[in-house]
Amino acid sequence: MHSPSLTTLSRIAASLALAGIAGAALAQAQAQEPKYGGTLNFASGSAGVATLSWDLADWQATLQTRDTGQFYEQLFAVDLSKAKSRGGKYPFTISGWQPTDAVRGELAESWSWPTPLTLEVKLRQGVKFPAKKGVMEERELVAEDIVYNFNRMNTSPKRTQGYYDHVEKVEAQDKYTVVFNFNKYIADWDYRFGNGFFSGIVPKEVVAAGAGNWKNVNGTGPFMLTNVAQGNALTFSKNPVYWDKATIGGKSYQMPFVDRVVHRVIKDDSTQQSALRTGKIDILSSISWEAAKELKKSTPQLLWNRWLTTSAPRVALRVDTKPFTDVRVRRALNMAVNKQEIVDKFYGGEAALFTFPMHPEYVGYHRPLNEQPASVQELFKYDPAKAKKLLTEAGFPNGFAFKMQICSCNIESMELMPLVAAYLEAVGVKMEITPMEYGAHLSAMTSHTNAAGYLTTIPDVNPTTSLRINFGKDQVYNAPMMNDAKFDASVAAAIGERDEAKRQQMLRELTTQVLDQAPAIWMPAPYRYTAWWPWVKNYGGEMFVGAGRVAPIHAQLWIDQDLKKKMGF
Amino acid sequence: MKTQAISMTAAGKARAPQRPSALRSFFRKLFREKRLGAAGAVVAIFFLLVGIFADVIAPYGMNEVDMGARMHAPSWEHPFGTDNLGRDLLSRCIYGAQISVIIGLSVAVISTVISALIGIISGYFGGKIDMLIQRFVDAWMSFPGLVVLIVVASVFGSGITQIILTLGLLIGIGGSRIVRSAVVSVREDMYIHAAKSIGASAPRILWRHVLPNVIPPLIVLFSSSVGAAILAESGLSFLGLGVPPPHPTWGGMLSGNGRTYMLQGPWLALAPGICLTLVVYAINVFGDALRDMLDPRMRGTR
């Protein structure tokens, strides 16, 4: 057994070396002249679910944007020049949020607030929809398109009721100016329409031809959908009239560089990793730490990026069900679990104690654990004696039993939970692990019929939205069944706060409050890895420009085909 | 009276050293002539005993986590090594044997009974009964087994009982066709016509003529059901529908940790994989030998 310090040191050295290599590679790439051509093959996480519907009006959010985002663009995106791999401060590995100082207009060139409730957006001029046979001629994007899309989303029979209640009216002032009239301010206005899951701009010609048919889709984005082999691969080809340019080494280049992008839909982890090893896939995002360890050994030429998952597991405890009505019991369960040991031993150190729902990447909203008040910190410290004391105080000197529902599809947690159960048993609490099938498990939560204990890994998407949807009364993801009117009002007030610094502070405090209330057993969040081959240039492991979209990242990378051939692929 | 008594005792004494027990001669024939089958039987019985006495034999618990002993290669303390949670693999394989025995035998019994009932009734009586039953079998067989299993898992949860009943039903109805085809080909045989013409009753015919001739396929079905059930459970584990933790099954270990740690810890796959393959193989080989020996038409031949 190695001494911990040695392992930690070597790990730090390794990641420094990796960062060094990746950074050096990027720097070198920056100096290198980019070449056009080639195909990018990428595969994402183990979900392997292909786009279910191509029509944005179907409101399928989380599943759609990765693929529809290759051709449908939005008003805003993140500024990739602020990426960590380019010397900036954001890794851009989270899906739903854009830091305010890293926002870049995509279809929008500039925007301003003439009045506190009026947003004026000036569109980029010269952005074109490419010609699509049988659907539309090539034409320029105009303000009417934005208005059309907003209204279409807002009248869709599948929309979330009340999602756009804050918008009074959207109108096109002139050819390139869109005006949004709000009736109240909410902090995630851009998340709801602008850079979110429901913000893609679809031309009305596509809708007329049938927006759900993949053969009709057409957008301003860098790639066009050319082939769908459901369950196998989605093929996209370069948009010949794409508007954006990349600046590399001081020179400006027309994007995209690659001719084709193929999204490989592979359900099986082993198959994904083998395909990566043999160069059939260029980028594989979302690799588990165990697989990463092995891949680094077998394929040392790969470049790596590590990121903290947003899907941190936690065992939600129903605050409306005995014995979890008593906050002491909930806190006791937190203290009874040795979370640091789980990080060290179960995850091999590749995890972090997580202050759900504030991900460390939410700069300004996130307060690290060591800066949280003592009462929160103690929830993450292993103290079975104190746990037992609290339980006795609450009237359970001999413990109790409760049922915990878990999805049998979540393999990692299925392994972890018996460990947690063992910790709880040591203080007399018996956790009955009840595996459920995916649909049944999810539905138990969304229909509010879940058991007293419920393992959820719903990701935190957005610092302003997450508190609301995970702990708000009657919200779909509110597994703990929290029903705190005061809390809800405070969250609403925070969301309505225009001043960002003030908003951040309010949300920080609300997060601390939620952590303290312990409506769940907070569990560590594992790290995950993204790997790519060195011939993928101008890429540093970024994953999202917001709301699950990855297209702009693909647009600005290029494939060094000579290097690929030299390496033997 | 005296003479009667004498003659009776004489007869009794004369009858004593008659034929040896049928069972003993069966085993003798097995070990002498069907060596492969005998080997299979030995292996199968070995695992059966391991499964039955699992609680006594296993050195550690089935779910004894020991984070300090993670991913140890085979050693004296852990002859099969440990897994990613420090659990002793030998013990888990032993408990896996227990579950495999339970699942395998239960499914085999249920499916063989179902196959026999449906196949014999359908095949022997023919006509409308046959038509009706076969339509039902057809409909059932066209249900993708996966749908049935997922539906059962979703509605009733995933557990050993649900898996056993569902697999038993699926394999049983599927196997009934083979039994039926054997019955049908026998039904047309001359001596059944002969027996019928003599006036033998249906049950008698079934018992004396049909049954002995469907026993070979039934035996093959039984033995292949055991193997099929154990294999099916492993496939279900791969899809996430198998026996849920903490019960270790060979299939679950193989498709789970075995695949994840295939390169870092090959013993995680080798141990359950070899157990699984060995048992299924042994049972099938034994079943083959059994069929060879019990086939009435083979008796007297070599």
Add this chain to the structure above:
Amino acid sequence: MMQTYILRRLLALLPTLLIASIIVFVIVRMVPGDVVDLMLSQNDAGSNKLTRDQLMETLGLDKPIWQQYGIWISRLAFHGDLGDSLWQGDSVLSMIAERLPVTFELGLLAMIIALTVAIPVGVYSAVKQDTAGDYITRSFSLLMLAVPSFWIGTMVTVFPSIWWGWSPEIHFTPFLEDPWANLQQMLIPATILGLSLSAITMRMTRTMMLEVLRQDYIRTARAKGLSELLILTRHAVRNALIPVITLIGSQAPILIGGAVILEQIFVLPGMGLLLLDAVNQRDYPVVTGVFFIVGISVMLINLVVDLSYGLIDPKVRQR
């Protein structure tokens, strides 16, 4: 009378299908976790009762079940339309039409491989009963039966990628577009499936061959003085085909319904994964539609199998 038999059988299919379709229709909707809950969770936005009701109505799920079934069956009967996917909006028929050829090809290839291996091996094994050759061939085929398919699939996918930098083809090309590219992906999973099928078939072939070799009419034929080979080929093999055809009938669900595990490992866009995804996502029309197509195809295949019995087994024909 053959024609009336076929007609009778075809007509008998209809009530069976109808009843089975009702059962599937109802059961899939009985499974806990309905599609609206799942859709709402994908919505990410946090929903409420209004959204739920609206969605139910849009999807036509607010109607009573018997009415939903009525709509489904009338669409099928009058328009040959199996409905549309609740998630994708695509017609179920088109989704199946895309996936069925893949599955069918996999099954067909597997069966060809299986029979090519099994029949000669089974016959050889029967003729040379209990010799070393018999033992070896039987042992090998039983071994194929004992190793789980996902394990072989995983090993084939992983180890060569590490040792030789080679992994199976993951890109799907339709057969008609480029047969060789298509086969590059299909051959390996087809072989794995085929080898395990061959084990069962070989055993059955051997069994029937052995029994048949001792049948009376073989003895009669021998007595007549016909050469050994002629006897074998004409009488014995023909009868030994019976379990083989039975097997084809019993494997029909795989031929049409897909082999989920192999599809998953080798990235084959087949019916198995279509069904698995549809059930997981509670896409009721797709599940019902897939079942229906699989059901009808399997029943037709079995009809052909039963008719083949009549052709092959002279005793059965006397009915």
